Amino acid sequence: MTALFALATALLWGLADFGGGLLTRRLPALTVVVVSQVAAVLVLGSVVLATGAWHEAGPQLWFAVAAGLVGPAAMLSFYKALALGPMGVVSPLGSVGVVVPVGVGLALGERPGAGQFAGIAVAVTGIILAGGPELRGAPVQRQAVLLTLVAAFGFGAVMALISQASTTVTGLFLALLVQRVTNVAVGGAALWARTRRGVPALPEGTGPRVLWGLLPALAFVGLADVAANGTYSIAAQNGPVTVAAVLSSLYPVVTALAAFAVLKERLRGVQAAGAGLALAGTVLLAAG
Numbered sequence: 427m428t429a430l431f432a433l434a435t436a437l438l439w440g441l442a443d444f445g446g447g448l449l450t451r452r453l454p455a456l457t458v459v460v461v462s463q464v465a466a467v468l469v470l471g472s473v474v475l476a477t478g479a480w481h482e483a484g485p486q487l488w489f490a491v492a493a494g495l496v497g498p499a500a501m502l503s504f505y506k507a508l509a510l511g512p513m514g515v516v517s518p519l520g521s522v523g524v525v526v527p528v529g530v531g532l533a534l535g536e537r538p539g540a541g542q543f544a545g546i547a548v549a550v551t552g553i554i555l556a557g558g559p560e561l562r563g564a565p566v567q568r569q570a571v572l573l574t575l576v577a578a579f580g581f582g583a584v585m586a587l588i589s590q591a592s593t594t595v596t597g598l599f600l601a602l603l604v605q606r607v608t609n610v611a612v613g614g615a616a617l618w619a620r621t622r623r624g625v626p627a628l629p630e631g632t633g634p635r636v637l638w639g640l641l642p643a644l645a646f647v648g649l650a651d652v653a654a655n656g657t658y659s660i661a662a663q664n665g666p667v668t669v670a671a672v673l674s675s676l677y678p679v680v681t682a683l684a685a686f687a688v689l690k691e692r693l694r695g696v697q698a699a700g701a702g703l704a705l706a707g708t709v710l711l712a713a714g
Contacts, residue, residue, distance in 0.1 A: 428665025431657045432673030438654035440680020444688075445647040446501070447508030447681075449640065455505035456620065457627050459498055460613040461637070462648030463606050469649060470603040482597040489591040490601040493584045494608025498616070500580025501609075501651075503573040510570035526582025532668060546672045549707025552679075555700030585671060588655050589662035598659050602652055672707070 449458045474480055591601035621627055628637060654674075661670035679700075 431661035435658040435674040436676040439677035442650035444684040450505040450509040463609045465645035466648035466652040479596040479600040490604040493587040494605040498613040504577035507570045507573040552703030
């Protein structure tokens, strides 16, 4: 179950990152973050009301609040980086944040078996190699690299926090809602402050009609991201956090493949080798 839900997380995050990267080439990154998270809040609010999940409120929700505070900064940094550099390069670099939840798991006493340790090593190596163009050719701007690393450790912190925010499925719905409400509050305040300083929430010459036309894509990004948080939490609760975190961090492979299929971004040999190693690591982890 851990492997299945972790791989679902990788797919959802990969598609969400691809969609968010595309949207930030048309809208300011902060606008993408806020609007996409509002869509997630509306859906999660309905689910919480329908399931009565509010009855499971407790001190553990502070983990969700903390994740909600870190999340907007990480997403904003990442979407800005995706707008600056090729997705097939930026996304793999963003996965280095896996060291945070893996470190937490080891600190809590988790000790994967030899096969799983090998799988972790192979998968992490593959994820790093998937960012091959950073090493030679198609350089990413320094600003994009810095933003990506900030986002990576933010994402890693969110993964570690959200896995501690609930112990049941209905409690998870409530935790995710609290996280997203916090996201919207923090992101909305930042967006309001920017508009007060004269920075428009929409590009010049772009009216509300354009935003309305992009709402389905914005909603998809928000819902895919929140679903990924949910599947990751389930994976982490049903197996070693170290395994769940590494398998979930395969999402850059999904983003790179989507960029190749839709945007025709070429995958270099080292990227293809990295994707193969990542998949091999996945097999070792699942078998362990």
